[in-house]
Amino acid sequence: GFSDYREMLNQVRPEIVAVCPRHADQHHDMAMAAIRAGARGVFIEKPFCRTPAEADAIVAACQQNRVKLAVAHRNRYHPALQTIDKMIGDGVIGTLLEIRGRGKGDRRGGTEDLWVLGSHVLNLIHYFGGDPKSCSAVLFQDGRPVVKADVKDGAEGLGPLAGTQLHARYEMPRGMICYFDSIANDGTSGAGFGLQLIGSKGIIAIQCDRRPLAHLSPGNPFQPTDQPRRWIPISTAGAGAAEPRDGLDERISSHVSAAQDLIDAIIHAREPICNVIEAATTVEMICATFESHRQGGKTVRLPTEERGNALAKL
Numbered sequence: 001g002f003s004d005y006r007e008m009l010n011q012v013r014p015e016i017v018a019v020c021p022r023h024a025d026q027h028h029d030m031a032m033a034a035i036r037a038g039a040r041g042v043f044i045e046k047p048f049c050r051t052p053a054e055a056d057a058i059v060a061a062c063q064q065n066r067v068k069l070a071v072a073h074r075n076r077y078h079p080a081l082q083t084i085d086k087m088i089g090d091g092v093i094g095t096l097l098e099i100r101g102r103g104k105g106d107r108r109g110g111t112e113d114l115w116v117l118g119s120h121v122l123n124l125i126h127y128f129g130g131d132p133k134s135c136s137a138v139l140f141q142d143g144r145p146v147v148k149a150d151v152k153d154g155a156e157g158l159g160p161l162a163g164t165q166l167h168a169r170y171e172m173p174r175g176m177i178c179y180f181d182s183i184a185n186d187g188t189s190g191a192g193f194g195l196q197l198i199g200s201k202g203i204i205a206i207q208c209d210r211r212p213l214a215h216l217s218p219g220n221p222f223q224p225t226d227q228p229r230r231w232i233p234i235s236t237a238g239a240g241a242a243e244p245r246d247g248l249d250e251r252i253s254s255h256v257s258a259a260q261d262l263i264d265a266i267i268h269a270r271e272p273i274c275n276v277i278e279a280a281t282t283v284e285m286i287c288a289t290f291e292s293h294r295q296g297g298k299t300v301r302l303p304t305e306e307r308g309n310a311l312a313k314l
């Protein structure tokens with residue numbers, strides 16, 4: 001084996017590199033080293049990297065060297081998302097009014113939850129809503145607005161962090177507003193981890209990393225009823241239909257589907273399903289919350305002018 005990944009890359013010259021550490025402060029350097037060593041594909045753990053500036057550099061390197069990079073947002077690879085697209089297009093939930101996302105809401109609630117688990121949710125919000133146009137957000141530390149003294153180096157190399165409570169609002173180009181919220185120890189036992197597509201005639205709830213991935217709750221969500229609300233599982237064949245693809249959930253959860261997609265993207269010179277541009281947008285959405293809070297909760301346009309972590313400048 002090797003005690004230094006740079007030595008391994010220089011000697012082995014692998015065609016595909018998996019960047020596996022959870023520590024986000026390693027991702028930029030490891031990805032860039034793999035690209036410089038001639039890798040044709042990179043599969044990288046989330047969070048993708050720590051700042052828009054780091055994302056900019058990786059995007060540019062991938063484009064200049066024709067490298068395909070995919071991120072391990074495994075829910076993004078689930079083909080039930082295309083089934084949900086069709087359901088929305090067919091009017092199953094009526095007019096899509098808004099998207100609401102939540103983190104896991106455990107002890108990491110707030111900005112750590114936003115990075116570590118919220119990145120999955122924001123990636124799916126981007127998928128359904130398109131490229132976000134703006135962000136406004138507020139961060140709280142134990143019930144009061146975050147101030148400079150609260151900012152510390154985050155766990156797992158996340159960079160400057162503060163806040164046990166986070167509320168963010170995104171304006172999306174497809175006409176709806178999207179929200180992301182995370183509160184430490186929120187009492188939901190992690191059940192809120194995911195997003196809800198709220199329509200005039202129903203809700204589609206996507207619970208990240210759960211089986212099944214999504215459920216349909218038909219009916220006007222704003223209309224009181226004395227009848228129990230149904231939660232109908234959604235498979236790739238539709239709401240209430242059995243999943244026809246054997247072993248699908250196992251391939252998704254073990255990242256086999258993502259790996260196969262990356263290999264196919266390299267062979268056919270296309271972008272992976274969850275590609276470097278999507279990954280950079282997720283980082284942009286996360287860091288925009290910090291910049292908005294720094295400006296007192298003002299709306300900031302995306303991409304932001306601030307390419308670092310704005311919490312370092314409070």
